[in-house]
Amino acid sequence: MQTSKAIEILQSVEDKGTPQMGAEEQGELVQEGLIRLIPQEEYDVMQRDVQGLDSTSIRVRDMARSSDTSRMAISIRSAGSAAAPGQSEVDYCKMLQQLESMLLHKAILDSSAFCPGTGSYFVLTADGKRTLEDMKVWSKRFGRLDLKEFLIKLHDIRFELATTVNKALNITRDFQGFGYGYSVPDARAPSLMLAERGSTAARTVNLLNAKGDQIAPRGEKLMIASLLGEKEGVGTELVTRYRQLTAKANEMGMTATDDDFRSAALVGLPDEQVDQVLERVKQLKLSLNLNENDLTWLALSDHTVEQSETRYSALLSGAQARGMQEDAPLITAMAILAGSDLTENVLLDRFDFLQGALQRNYPSPRVAAAMLAIGPLEPEEALFVLRESVGIISRASYFDDAEEVDNLALLLATTNSTMIPPAANAAADQGRGSAIAPGRAALFLTPLMTGAFLYYWMNRNYHQPTIQRIATHPMHMHTVPYFG
Amino acid sequence: MVIPSVHVPNDPAELLRLSEWQGTVGNPQLRQAWTEDLAGAYVPRLTGRLGGWVENGNVVRGICDDNRSVLLPEHRSVIGDREYFVSIKGCGARFDAFTHQHLDESILKGICRDPTLESKLTAGASGNTRFITGERWYGKSPYGAQAPDNALLALLASLRADMNQIAGFHICPLIAVIRLPEEVERIASRFFWYRSYDGSYWQEFRLMPSNVRLYFQSPITFGVNTDVAFSMFHLDSIEKSERFLANLSRSGLAALTLFARSLRHDPVHGRYLGLEFQDVWLDKDAVIAPDGVLHFADLEGLEDEAATSEEQVKERIRSQFFKHVYEVNFALEALALQTDRVLALRRSHDERRAWLMDMMEQASRSDGYVRLERRGSRMMAVVEPAVDADQLTVEMELFSEVGN
Numbered sequence: 001m002q003t004s005k006a007i008e009i010l011q012s013v014e015d016k017g018t019p020q021m022g023a024e025e026q027g028e029l030v031q032e033g034l035i036r037l038i039p040q041e042e043y044d045v046m047q048r049d050v051q052g053l054d055s056t057s058i059r060v061r062d063m064a065r066s067s068d069t070s071r072m073a074i075s076i077r078s079a080g081s082a083a084a085p086g087q088s089e090v091d092y093c094k095m096l097q098q099l100e101s102m103l104l105h106k107a108i109l110d111s112s113a114f115c116p117g118t119g120s121y122f123v124l125t126a127d128g129k130r131t132l133e134d135m136k137v138w139s140k141r142f143g144r145l146d147l148k149e150f151l152i153k154l155h156d157i158r159f160e161l162a163t164t165v166n167k168a169l170n171i172t173r174d175f176q177g178f179g180y181g182y183s184v185p186d187a188r189a190p191s192l193m194l195a196e197r198g199s200t201a202a203r204t205v206n207l208l209n210a211k212g213d214q215i216a217p218r219g220e221k222l223m224i225a226s227l228l229g230e231k232e233g234v235g236t237e238l239v240t241r242y243r244q245l246t247a248k249a250n251e252m253g254m255t256a257t258d259d260d261f262r263s264a265a266l267v268g269l270p271d272e273q274v275d276q277v278l279e280r281v282k283q284l285k286l287s288l289n290l291n292e293n294d295l296t297w298l299a300l301s302d303h304t305v306e307q308s309e310t311r312y313s314a315l316l317s318g319a320q321a322r323g324m325q326e327d328a329p330l331i332t333a334m335a336i337l338a339g340s341d342l343t344e345n346v347l348l349d350r351f352d353f354l355q356g357a358l359q360r361n362y363p364s365p366r367v368a369a370a371m372l373a374i375g376p377l378e379p380e381e382a383l384f385v386l387r388e389s390v391g392i393i394s395r396a397s398y399f400d401d402a403e404e405v406d407n408l409a410l411l412l413a414t415t416n417s418t419m420i421p422p423a424a425n426a427a428a429d430q431g432r433g434s435a436i437a438p439g440r441a442a443l444f445l446t447p448l449m450t451g452a453f454l455y456y457w458m459n460r461n462y463h464q465p466t467i468q469r470i471a472t473h474p475m476h477m478h479t480v481p482y483f484g
Numbered sequence: 485m486v487i488p489s490v491h492v493p494n495d496p497a498e499l500l501r502l503s504e505w506q507g508t509v510g511n512p513q514l515r516q517a518w519t520e521d522l523a524g525a526y527v528p529r530l531t532g533r534l535g536g537w538v539e540n541g542n543v544v545r546g547i548c549d550d551n552r553s554v555l556l557p558e559h560r561s562v563i564g565d566r567e568y569f570v571s572i573k574g575c576g577a578r579f580d581a582f583t584h585q586h587l588d589e590s591i592l593k594g595i596c597r598d599p600t601l602e603s604k605l606t607a608g609a610s611g612n613t614r615f616i617t618g619e620r621w622y623g624k625s626p627y628g629a630q631a632p633d634n635a636l637l638a639l640l641a642s643l644r645a646d647m648n649q650i651a652g653f654h655i656c657p658l659i660a661v662i663r664l665p666e667e668v669e670r671i672a673s674r675f676f677w678y679r680s681y682d683g684s685y686w687q688e689f690r691l692m693p694s695n696v697r698l699y700f701q702s703p704i705t706f707g708v709n710t711d712v713a714f715s716m717f718h719l720d721s722i723e724k725s726e727r728f729l730a731n732l733s734r735s736g737l738a739a740l741t742l743f744a745r746s747l748r749h750d751p752v753h754g755r756y757l758g759l760e761f762q763d764v765w766l767d768k769d770a771v772i773a774p775d776g777v778l779h780f781a782d783l784e785g786l787e788d789e790a791a792t793s794e795e796q797v798k799e800r801i802r803s804q805f806f807k808h809v810y811e812v813n814f815a816l817e818a819l820a821l822q823t824d825r826v827l828a829l830r831r832s833h834d835e836r837r838a839w840l841m842d843m844m845e846q847a848s849r850s851d852g853y854v855r856l857e858r859r860g861s862r863m864m865a866v867v868e869p870a871v872d873a874d875q876l877t878v879e880m881e882l883f884s885e886v887g888n
Binding site for chain 1: 708711712720826829849850855870
């Protein structure tokens with residue numbers, strides 16, 4: 001069955017309509033677990049059962065109100081031992097179970113649909129509901145696709161994300177195993193990056209040792225070491241190169257500390273290209289009022305200095321024309337967008353949509369929205385991957401503080417977006433490959449780098465480390481914090 | 485299957501367990517929980533040193549919980565199918581009464597009125613320490629311990645309950661309250677900031693299924709750190725979320741209708757009596773069990789309130805409901821939003837709220853005192869008090885224009 005037909009059928013069930021399908025299509029949907037058939041006999045039993053719902057409910061209420069049943073389920077014992085329940089408890093529990101079963105039947109009947117073509121009743125399963133949503137998001141990219149193939153593709157996307165998180169869990173444990181006092185929250189983001197690239201904690205620790213940072217390094221040092229570890233070469237040589245680049249940046253009037261994200265990004269490039277990038281930073285600095293990280297981002301793009309300047313200015317004024325107030329996140333976001341190869345209008349549309357959708361997730365969603373906007377996925381698809389990432393990280397308990405979840409999810413989503421197959425038709429990629437002449441190869445705009453940059457930026461500006469907070473609620477002045 | 489208790493990781497706490505104290509008033513229903521291993525008076529180690537008690541083998545390690553409570557998770561009991569751990573309330577304050585600083589030697593020296601104790605303090609105290617003081621706090625309590633009337637009110641509420649619930653309203657029941665040794669009272673009374681407390685010093689032993697509060701006063705609360713709470717309660721499927729939601733909404737509705745479900749007629753005085761929340765709130769004084777059942781923890785705030793006419797009864801039912809409904813709704817909304825995040829569901833606001841309404845309506849089906857009814861796009865709570873329901877039933881709007 002084609003996905004378009006599956007959407008039509010499942011949507012009809014969702015809307016409690018009358019789905020049109022044949023026995024073969026019904027069989028396939030049942031086999032894939034997207035709908036569940038309700039045999040006529042079972043349907044009739046449920047209908048009879050539900051007729052007694054109100055009277056059972058009244059009996060249970062009466063039991064709950066009587067003094068005998070309010071003493072139910074009470075026996076105290078040490079943990080692990082068991083005590084026999086009293087008769088009133090048994091009766092009440094039986095009635096409750098009966099009531100719950102009736103409520104379940106009612107819910108099934110309320111959501112069931114009847115297909116005249118096959119003469120069957122059925123309901124949409126949780127998988128069916130999810131698949132329907134999946135197909136709405138991805139059908140444009142995947143085009144005309146067989147349902148089975150579609151399900152495999154979606155399974156692969158989710159599996160890949162979950163596998164990365166599982167690997168990252170192990171890498172985080174490995175970091176702990178070295179006994180250098182790495183804090184778990186600090187190790188999480190680097191672990192995710194290493195997991196995505198198939199690298200190890202040992203390699204990162206080796207780099208930290210070579211850099212002299214092995215004892216209880218903060219998150220940024222771990223991140224820098226992880227980035228260095230991505231490059232080929234011996235640890236000491238990479239560190240030497242990193243230090244050379246830091247010194248060079250300082251010589252050229254830039255500010256490069258011992259934890260310089262830019263220098264880590266440039267390690268692995270020949271001198272000629274490094275000079276080119278730093279020179280571009282210098283030139284861009286003359287005309288654009290941006291911080292060095294933002295300038296570096298632009299300098300790493302495909303565009304010439306003039307193109308970058310023009311694109312950045314056009315994007316910023318375009319954003320302002322759309323009513324966006326200029327602030328630090330917007331400036332960084334526009335620099336990120338300017339470095340992409342999409343046209344300005346397309347970028348602003350994508351950015352606008354994404355920042356609205358991310359409003360609840362981040363204190364300032366602009367940088368996150370820009371990162372996703374320049375990615376290979378359409379905005380709805382990017383949100384899908386982000387949403388799945390939040391779910392996977394939450395379910396795996398790969399966080400300590402709630403504020404970590406969305407940042408880690410963003411890192412996971414941006415570093416894993418390349419696994420998604422390219423669009424089956426050009427319409428899904430509109431705006432890409434614009435009039436910009438292919439210049440230098442986009443050496444740096446890899447998903448890994450976008451993720452790392454983003455995390456670095458968020459960490460610097462908004463990420464609060466795991467702290468034990470005593471919340472103060474603006475609405476509740478009656479509460480005195482601490483004193484219960 | 486027993487639902488295990490859960491506590492939020494927090495700073496460790498060390499208390500000295502004393503084998504002498506001035507008196508115990510216990511809850512006969514929970515006599516078995518007052519074990520030989522637990523019975524005792526628990527004081528800060530510094531108080532013990534000032535009193536000259538020997539520590540040898542008597543130091544007990546627990547976990548800090550808000551300012552003046554310590555959890556003893558190794559002391560556990562099971563009521564019904566739910567596990568509870570012991571929490572001692574009134575075993576020393578951690579913080580200065582007037583700033584957010586941890587109590588330490590310099591602060592204690594500054595409030596000490598006894599030169600002998602002050603000299604011992606210099607020798608013994610260093611770093612942060614919890615302490616029982618004699619500052620008269622919130623009118624009638626010694627800061628760091630508990631006042632006798634508060635302790636006994638909490639015990640009375642527990643005695644009124646069937647172990648852990650009052651007609652479906654779940655509580656963290658007290659096992660016992662004890663009066664601290666005379667020497668502890670003497671020492672504590674010599675430390676105060678402004679006003680000296682001149683009563684006796686008590687301590688409460690209560691059972692809690694978790695210390696995850698709704699919004700305030702624990703390092704992790706359900707409203708603020710919902711992601712963490714979900715992880716602690718292992719809510720990773722729609723089935724688990726729905727069971728949790730059913731329990732939360734059922735127990736939340738029970739809290740909102742406590743007056744009605746505890747209503748009694750007093751024929752001698754010709755009035756009605758029902759339980760009311762006195763200066764306590766669900767957002768800071770209730771905890772959420774790992775299965776979602778809201779348990780009220782600070783029981784000294786539960787007291788009978790009188791109503792002399794039918795109209796007054798109805799008014800009390802209404803005011804209790806509307807005073808606290810925001811807190812319950814806050815928890816339900818947090819749960820619904822987090823369910824969507826954890827399960828990567830793409831539900832609209834309307835779909836999410838429709839789900840909440842369905843689940844709440846189902847959960848209320850087994851409640852003896854409140855039922856939820858849909859009236860078009862509204863949902864009404866029909867509250868039938870425990871007595872004279874024919875005359876005293878009240879209808880209130882729970883949701884307006886939410887579902888169809």
